[in-house]
Amino acid sequence: MTPTSDLDRVTMIVLRYMRRPLFVLLFVYSVGILGMALMPGRIVDGETTRMTLFHAFYFFTYTATTTGFGELPNGFSEEQRLWTIFCLYTGVIAWFYAIGSLIHLVQNPHFIQAMDGFRFARKVKGNAEPFVILCGFGDAGSLLARGLSDHRMRAVILDADPERIKALGVRDYTVPMPGLHADASVPKHLLAAGVEHPACRALVALTNDDDVNVKIAVMARHLNPRLRVICRSTSARHEANLRALDNVTVVDPFEIFAQLVSWAIARPALHNLNAWFVGARGVELGVPVQAPRGNWILCGYGRMGSWIHRHLRAHGLEVRIIDPEVEADQIDEGTLIVRAHADHAALTSAAIEDAAGVIAATSGDGDNLSTLLSVTELNPRAFRIVRQNRHENQVAFDAARADLVLQHSLTTARRILKLLISPLVQSLIDWLADRDPAETRALVVRLKAALGEAPPHLWSVRLLPEEAPAVIDHLAAGKGLALGALCVDARAYPARLPCEALAVHRNGASTMLPASTLSLRAGDEVLFCGTPEAESMLRATLHNPYTLDFVVTGEEAPRGYLFAWLDARRRRGPRPRP
């Protein structure tokens, strides 16, 4: 069998549909034109005139399409008029039939889909900007697309649900985001979405079905082994499988969520810093949520609940569990378990009155909200963390005034966005999580000193000839360059720009929170956090050799040949007398 493309399919469908109407038209035209040419016309000078074939065709064309110019080019005889009647009826009927078939064709769902696929593939192929393939456009997918659009990163979207792709058409993204209603685990569709396209940066598998995600990841790996794949997975079996593949990052929404919950309780400064970096609503740097330590009640022990439990235990917190279906052997000895729905009675038997806080983490938004109501009534002082499952319930959760609302589709989308846009930020957060909390607090103090109340602006700089020509020349001349010198404000030497270097990436290894004395090398990637103004000043320093020289030495070097020569003479000093 020969391979077919979408264009072949479109042509094939058109041909199949239009074959019969075209034959009918051809037949009617042939008969009509031949008959018209054969009909005897008026008798002029004793001779019967006849239409030429061309005139017959001309006549039939305007008759069949009901244009009707009259008897052209000469008046007709009665025989010709009889034949004209025949031509008119058959021609018009044939045309109606052909046009009807055409309309039927463009309404055919297979045809529409084939055309969509063809247009989509053409759009992706013609795109020269870097883009990401996004498989699955549910809650997390649409949030991720919104985040990518804020960062002016293009995405190509595949989803099996036609309604979601239709919804995509009415979003106001800042960059084009072509979408196709198709099963992303079919390699043909991945190819159409540009999995082998040179501008494709990554593939994100975010459908709700773990098996489909794994299938997409595996297909993409085979089609383009160099492509970065980020795959959502909630099952341990798939995760082990996927982590064995290089270039594949596994993102488990439940694990990310549980990690954030445990940080909110046990590492408030880190949670605050992370939320500030991702630009969460109403977060102020250095003002973390004040979750008390002590006994916590966890409502819901499903896949997410077990992750939360594991993380909280790792931070040394006491947890009581309320869940109707929990098995005792899943949980270590000594943990209080209440087998019930989290209502008044269950909360009371879990000793809500002396609990420090409650985490409502079931998969039902209604259950979680009703648990919140009960908690407020039984112990108003308890800290309330709630899981929001569906984005559409936002207003209800806002009204519930919980101390912390976490939405797992949002946390997942933000994590993936960080991995795509600035992977060094995620490495930094992970690094801080493994370190002493004092380091996080020290970083927060530094960032506050540098930025004040300004929102975070993250950018990274690669010391490459196209991005930092002055630095490359400076280093090539054998002069050293310390990281701290780059952050100096050339307008107010030796004051510093409002920015902090967060990480330096060199030869595949990263140095987190580098010292300002760290000497830079060509090819390094440096992650900065500061204000947009600091970025433009710093980029100017990277491009201008004189500014760079000034921030390093504090002295303004001569520019023209004449003054450089004078300067060199002055430095040598007066020539010693012989």
Place this chain on the structure above:
Amino acid sequence: MNLERVVFGFFIILTLSLNAAFVAGGLETVAHHNVWILTVTIIVNLVAIGLKLGDRSQTGALLLAAGLVAGLLLVTARIVWIVADPEGGGGPGPAEMADIVSIATGALVANVIATVILVGDTLLSRR
């Protein structure tokens, strides 16, 4: 204060001022335009170009380009003057004078651009 900036700024702004002094007046009136001012403008402009040689920055390159454009136009204006006034007597006629002054006005535009770049660069980049 940087001596190089003072010297370079002096020559750039002097070129602009002299150029304006030459152009000022009626377009075709020979008495309003002095050939000495035009000649001095060319010399000052050439010095400014010489001072910019060797600058590796982007603004330096742009200033050099603006200086070269001004120099080219001023020299052209001076050559037209020589051709139109071979005797060295009463100066060029009204038609030739109009040509000379319009070419020098073109040079004035290039000098204005150079001055704007110089001032802008100084205000934006440092202290």
